[in-house]
Amino acid sequence: MKYEELKDEIKAAMKAHDNVRRDILRQVHGEIKNIEVNERREVTDADVDAMLKRVIKQTSETLEGSIKAANNDERTAMLKEQVEILEGYLPKQLAGDELVALVEKTIADLGATTKREMGKVMGALTAATGGNFDKAQAAKEVGSRLS
Numbered sequence: 001m002k003y004e005e006l007k008d009e010i011k012a013a014m015k016a017h018d019n020v021r022r023d024i025l026r027q028v029h030g031e032i033k034n035i036e037v038n039e040r041r042e043v044t045d046a047d048v049d050a051m052l053k054r055v056i057k058q059t060s061e062t063l064e065g066s067i068k069a070a071n072n073d074e075r076t077a078m079l080k081e082q083v084e085i086l087e088g089y090l091p092k093q094l095a096g097d098e099l100v101a102l103v104e105k106t107i108a109d110l111g112a113t114t115k116r117e118m119g120k121v122m123g124a125l126t127a128a129t130g131g132n133f134d135k136a137q138a139a140k141e142v143g144s145r146l147s
Helices: 003-015 019-039 045-068 073-087 096-110 115-129 135-145
Strands: none
Touching (some): 003 045, 019 045, 019 073, 045 073, 096 135, 115 135
16 A cells, blocks of 8 residues: 555545544554654655554454453454454455465576575565565465475
């Protein structure tokens, strides 16, 4: 997601009186503003994606705690909705045949042959996709192709 798109989405949520969407997007926006202020640099699209993933993880952990504690059903529903909203803004993750093809190509490009080179292959996959792939499936595929 682009930073400007995020601002537009916040405005649209405000106009639609969608408080849940507005609040969670404002939280992400605030986190991004912290990067700009603290690190004194422009925010990239990768920063926005990383921030979305981090907020999703935090919100999911809060949701799990809320479910375990059998807390307020309204709050639990709101947290579920927030996670779904944020996941909708993340880029599509590679999986299945697309991922298998990319793993094979990366192994061939690097000339990797042993399991010792698995980290190098996984690093190259992360760099090529920006981390938008099913890491467990990729590790399994890489491991099965290296001796």
